[in-house]
Amino acid sequence: MLTALEQQDPKVAKLIKEEKLRQDGAIRLIPSENYVSEAVMNATGSCLTNKYAEGYPGKRYYEGQQITDQIETLAIDRAKKVFSADHVNVQPYSGSVANMAAYMAICQPGDTIMGLALPEGGHLTHGWKVSATGKVFNSVQYKVNDDTGMFDYDEIADLAKKHKPKVIISGATAYPREIDFKAFKEIADSVGAYLVSDIAHIAGLVAGGVHMSPVPYADIVSTTTHKTLRGPRGGMLMCKEELATAIDKSVFPGMQGGPHMHTISGIAVAMAEAATADFADYAQQIVKNAKRLAEKLMEYGFDLVSGGTDNHLILINMINKGIKGKKMSKALDMANIVSNCNTVPNDPASPFNPSGVRIGTPAITTRGMKEEQMDVIARFFDEIANNIDDAQVIEKVGKEVNELCSAFPLPERFVNFDN
């Protein structure tokens, strides 16, 4: 039986099938990517895509909200439980919009915000100059410590004292170490700033109890829903009751129009998954896998920023191997290992051809890979780095990658609701 898509639009159907094969046949190490369950896919690809629901449950601008109100309330209640949050908004279209909505809830244009610089591991939306967040606000950027590659909380406190920001942002997109949200809150309090914690990358680790939660400390917590949290592409904001109205108004009508109800139904499903014991096991295994992979890569002489990892992410500085980040990530991709090139702290190279490669373990952990497979993957990295210009060796590794992947087919269900 052909699906409607296959009948009506074979071109797109074929491309989607090819993308599925690519995802299944590759070792996906991009730390922001994952595989969602069939249940999340079903919810996301449902008739909810047809519904407008501007407003919030019980206060909508369009009629016909008998079902949508229940779905959004379910997503909110489940998310509140997973993160022990007082208030949750599940409407942000994605992490970037969630961040802008967070700042706009507590700042005026021109106010000072302070976040981690992009080349040091921060996100564009933490005030980087090409982002609207770096244009609308007066942005001050902190760095990681030159020697350790980690946050130096005294340095950050000094910078905060100097610039007196209205908002301090704690969170990162390429930081391999645990973030001390309590320390950030103390810094924010010392200068009377709000603390916004962006856990886009680590939300699944927080939900699974393997990373400190910012919820007790931060004024606002922002996240994506599609990275380690393993839900549909979307965003969420969490806050204490005092800021609930400001946050809701800032998302709608401040930043957005109608919420994507199909995504919100997928978030509801993902939040039920995130509350299971299986999800906590998955979160633990992500970190175990990352630590093992880091250890093995170092044994092969790879230079890791900060000397290892506490979370799901590893940043490899390729300078000592004499290979540029992009050259390495391209060679890996030829061998069906998908990563991204990345700046390293204090990168001497240009951001368009940076010195690092960023990898992470969320997607391969979802597939069921464990420490043993991390040893194999580290060996692939070594073989590729040692034969960076040898297409034959790279092709041979690519075949081994396909074999490894076929031994780890994706289950339809990742979590057990009976436990």
Ligand SMILES: *Cc1c(COP(=O)(O)O)cnc(C)c1O
């Ligand atoms: C991914 C990410 C975002 C942005 O999320 P999008 O959904 O891509 O807009 C924001 N902050 C951090 C820290 C991220 O890693």
